[in-house]
Amino acid sequence: MKKWQLAGIVAALSTVSGCGGKQAGTPADAVVPPPASAAPTSTIKPVVSFNKLMVMFVDQAADPIWNAALKPPRTDKGWEQIEYHAIQLATTGTLLQVGGTGPMDMKWTNSPGWVPFTQQMSQVALAAAEAARNRNVQALQDAGDQLVLNCEACHRQFKPDLPTEGLPTHLSRGIITAPVQ
Ligand code: HEC
Incomplete structure (x- = not known):
């Protein structure tokens, strides 16, 4: 210098x-x-936004879990798929702590209330994976119920009315606030 x-x-x-x-x-x-450009919590560089992660990852992984809770798989392959989706969801909990490329993502990641929701998502998803491994329908239903509560609680606190990148859910699910048209 x-x-x-x-x-x-x-x-x-x-x-x-x-x-x-x-x-x-x-x-x-x-x-x-430290240089002003330094990442506040991590040097790991996210490559997608939370809006994309939610629509293309979280939603895609959670939906089959809820469907299976209502209509349990009848084959080993079907149960294995549920376990895979649950593990994908558990991993997303970690990804949500790293941050995203969306306009609000780093602010959300660094908010005190954020991390507990992401950890809870991982824990509940791991419980769903175990339920699938054990072919335990009741445990899968319990995990599915807890998952809905987790989505709703975090959305109540953080999710804006309109998705920041304009990517709404493809599902007309009541638990997710529909974007205002
Ligand atoms: C840690 C907090 C958190 C958790 C847990 C969470 N979400 Fe999200 N979700 C958000 C935030 C924040 C947004 C808004 C992203 C944006 O617009 O940039 C969002 C947006 C979404 C969207 C896209 C926006 C829209 O209007 O449709 C979907 C779909 C979605 N979440 C599904 C889910 C599902 C399903 C679950 C539970 C399995 C879940 N989310 C759990 C924080 C969370």
């Missing part, structure tokens, strides 16, 4: 923190702030 840059930072720091008594240009005292 060039000397003049450092002096600039020290000068800026003393303005911000109010410690004006210090002499600008004393490198030993300089606290170099």
